[in-house]
Amino acid sequence: MILTLGACSGGGGGDEGGGxxxxxxxxxxxxxxxxxxxxxxxxxxxxxxxxxxxxxxxxLLGRQVELKILDDQSNADRVVADYEQLIGxxxxxxxxxxxxxxxxxxxxxxxxxxxxxxxxxxxxxxxVFEQGFKNLFYAAxxxxxxxxxxxxxxxxxxxxxxxxxxxxxxxxxxxxxxGTAYGLKEKLEAGGVRTVVDEVYPPNTTDFSGxxxxxxxxxxxxxxxxxxxxxxVNLIVALQQLGYQPKLAAFSTAxxxxxxxxxxxxxxxxxxxxxxxxxxxxxxSNTEFVEKYTAQFGKAPEEDQANGYTTGQVVAAAVTAAGCxxxxxxxxxxxxxxxxxxxxxxxxxxxxxxTGKPKGAHMIQQWVGGDIKIVLPEDVKEAExxxxxxxx
Numbered sequence: 001m002i003l004t005l006g007a008c009s010g011g012g013g014g015d016e017g018g019g020x021x022x023x024x025x026x027x028x029x030x031x032x033x034x035x036x037x038x039x040x041x042x043x044x045x046x047x048x049x050x051x052x053x054x055x056x057x058x059x060l061l062g063r064q065v066e067l068k069i070l071d072d073q074s075n076a077d078r079v080v081a082d083y084e085q086l087i088g089x090x091x092x093x094x095x096x097x098x099x100x101x102x103x104x105x106x107x108x109x110x111x112x113x114x115x116x117x118x119x120x121x122x123x124x125x126x127x128v129f130e131q132g133f134k135n136l137f138y139a140a141x142x143x144x145x146x147x148x149x150x151x152x153x154x155x156x157x158x159x160x161x162x163x164x165x166x167x168x169x170x171x172x173x174x175x176x177x178x179g180t181a182y183g184l185k186e187k188l189e190a191g192g193v194r195t196v197v198d199e200v201y202p203p204n205t206t207d208f209s210g211x212x213x214x215x216x217x218x219x220x221x222x223x224x225x226x227x228x229x230x231x232x233v234n235l236i237v238a239l240q241q242l243g244y245q246p247k248l249a250a251f252s253t254a255x256x257x258x259x260x261x262x263x264x265x266x267x268x269x270x271x272x273x274x275x276x277x278x279x280x281x282x283x284x285s286n287t288e289f290v291e292k293y294t295a296q297f298g299k300a301p302e303e304d305q306a307n308g309y310t311t312g313q314v315v316a317a318a319v320t321a322a323g324c325x326x327x328x329x330x331x332x333x334x335x336x337x338x339x340x341x342x343x344x345x346x347x348x349x350x351x352x353x354x355t356g357k358p359k360g361a362h363m364i365q366q367w368v369g370g371d372i373k374i375v376l377p378e379d380v381k382e383a384e385x386x387x388x389x390x391x392x
Contacts, residue, residue: 020062020063021063022063023059023063023064023065023066024059024060024061024063024064024065024066024093024094024319024325025065025066025068025090025092025093025094026051026065026066026067026068026092026093026094026095026096026315027068027070027083027086027087027090027092027094027095027096028047028067028068028069028070028086028095028096028097028098029069029070029071029072029078029079029082029083029086029098029103029107030043030044030069030070030071030072030098030099031071031072031073031074031098031099031100031103032044032069032071032073033071033073033074034072034073034074034075035074035203035204035228036074036099036100036103036228037074038228038229038230038257039099039100039122039228039229039253039304040074040098040099040100042302042303042304042305042308043098043099043121043122043304043305043307043308044069044308045293045297045301045304045305045308046121046293046301046304046305046306046307046308046309046310046311046312047067047069047096047308047309047311047312048067048296049289049292049293049296049297049301049305049308049309050308050309050311050312050313050316051065051066051067051312052292052296053288053289053292054312054316060316060319060320060325061319061320061323061324061325063325068086068090068092070082070085070086072098072103074100074103076102076103076106079098079103079106079107080106080107080109080110082107083095083107083110083111084110087110087111087114087116087327088114091327092327093325093326093327094116094117094315094319094325095111095116095117095118096119096120096121096308096311096312096315097118097119097120097121097122097123097311098120098122099121099122099304100122100123100174100176101122101123101124101125101127101128101144101174101175101176101179102174102175102176103123104120104122104123104128105123105127105128105131105175108120108123108128108131108133108135108136109131111135111136112133112134112135112136114327115135115327115331115332116135116327116331117135117137117315117318117331117334117335117338118133118135118136118137119136119137119139119311119314119315119338120136120137120138120139120311121139121140121304121307121308121310121311122140122176122304122307123136123138123176124138124140124142124143124144124147124176124179124180125143125144125145125175125176125178125179126143126144126145126175126179127175128143128175128356129143129355129356129357130355133355133356134335135331135335136355136356137314137338137352137356138352138356138357138358139307139310139311139313139314139345139350139358140276140307140310140347140350140358141276141347141348141350141358141360141361141362142276142358142360142361142362143179143357143358144175144176144179144180144183144252145179145180145182145183145186146183146361146362147179147180147183147184147252147274147362148180148183148184148187148250148274148362148364149183149187149361149362150361150362150363150364150376150377151184151250151272151274151364151376152184152187152188152191154364154376154385155188155191155193155222155248156187156188156191156193158387162387163192163193164193164221164222164247164248165193165194165221166193166194166195166196166218166219166220166221166222167185167188167193167194167195167196167220167221167222167223167224168195168196168197168198168214168215168218168220168222168223168224168246169181169182169185169195169197169198169199169224169225169226170197170199170200170201170208170211170215170223170224170225170226170235171199171200171201171224171225171226171227172200172201172202172203172205172226172227172228172231173200173201173202173203174203174226174228176252177226177227177228177252178200178226179226180226180252180274181224181225181226181252182226184224184250185198185224188222193221193222196218196220197214197215197218197220199211199214199215201231203228203231205231205234206230206234207234208231208234208235208237208238209238211235211238212235212238212239212241212242212244213242215239215244216239216242216243216244220246221246221247221248222246222247222248222249222250223239223244223246223248223249223250224249224250224251225249225250225251225252225254226252227251227252227253227254228252228253228254229253229254229257229259229260231254232251232252232253232254232255232260233254233260233263233264236249236251236264236271236392237263237264237265240264240265240267240392245391245392246389247387247388247389248270248272248387248388248389249270249271249272249389249392250271250272250273250274251271251272251273252273252274253273253303254273255268255271255272255273255365255367255372256273256275256302256303256365256372257302258299258302261367261370264392266370267391267392268367268370268372268392269367269368269369269386269389269390269391269392270366270367270368270386270387270388270389270390270392271366271367271389271392272364272365272366272367272375273364273365273366273372274362274363274364274365275303275362275363275364275365275374276303276306276307276347276360276362276363277301277302277303277306277307277346277347278363278374278380278382279300279301280382281346281347281348283344283345283346283347283348284344285313285344285345285346286346286347289301289306289309289346293305293309306346306347307347309346310345310346310347310350313343313344313345313346314338314343314345314350315334317338317341317343317344318334318335318337318338318343319334321337321341322334322337338352339352339354348360361377363376363377363380364376364377364385366383366385366386368383368384368386
């Protein structure tokens with residue numbers, strides 16, 4: 001599947017470049033079908049919203065931007081072939097990254113082989129930043145293992161007689177999902193919270209009855225799901241059917257999905273999730289993003305859309321500063337500029353270390369009164385942290 005969005009024109013730039021009126025073509029591979037299709041489509045919408053805002057303002061360097069999007073079908077071999085085609089054959093001017101660590105790592109290798117800047121919206125697992133990439137930047141506030149830092153601090157600061165004693169972990173066999181869950185696990189274990197269940201399941205798992213039974217039998221105080229979306233929903237439904245009631249339940253990404261509440265019977269009270277984005281954040285570009293995105297798509301953006309939009313903002317800042325957007329020597333200028341500068345985005349100011357890892361932290365959201373609100377850290381909270389959670 002090829003989706004071409006933006007200005008109507010032919011292929012990409014390359015070293016030869018096009019005329020000054022030619023569009024800047026940006027090559028992207030996304031999981032629009034397969035295991036990661038739900039968040040993949042969200043990132044696509046974020047990319048599309050960014051392109052529209054930029055083009056409505058006259059484009060980049062006075063040129064319209066055009067998105068050339070391929071569907072990698074959530075497949076690592078396919079994503080490699082897609083970026084080989086986009087960069088080597090189609091000669092796109094720039095590339096944006098895909099969704100999911102499983103797809104980011106192999107595609108980043110392709111981009112580095114071609115000396116291309118690679119800003120990505122959703123490869124947050126620690127192994128992304130252990131590959132030695134010189135061209136990669138993660139366009140979000142924090143990596144997966146640090147997503148739950150504020151929650152760990154909150155739990156371990158509780159009085160001893162209130163603090164949870166045991167925890168159960170169930171994580172998809174995916175670097176990001178496991179990274180979020182096990183980042184919290186490491187911190188809680190160090191603080192004395194004992195692990196009583198530790199289950200890893202394949203990405204295509206649909207039957208969670210066995211895992212749910214183990215968690216229910218354990219009577220764990222804390223439940224942590226290293227989830228994408230549907231797997232988190234399926235696990236919660238299975239636990240509801242068995243009558244398991246944790247004192248605290250945290251799931252990566254799933255609770256921020258707009259379909260989450262209805263999918264689990266609107267029994268969301270107290271469910272937690274880390275997030276790098278809030279629609280209500282007062283960053284100047286976020287106010288514009290929410291307004292323009294809502295006008296374009298008929299609803300407010302969520303985190304996946306924001307991460308896509310942020311990716312565009314980061315690349316645009318580098319392009320504007322370097323004054324170029326094409327393959328060749330320009331790419332190193334873009335990389336060098338991002339290494340030493342901070343970019344203002346819809347998720348706040350972003351800067352990176354030498355591995356491409358952002359230097360920030362994620363907020364913690366919790367479902368309160370039928371809506372999801374920021375509860376940690378204290379200085380940006382929209383509601384009070386609820387513990388123990390109400391029954392679901």
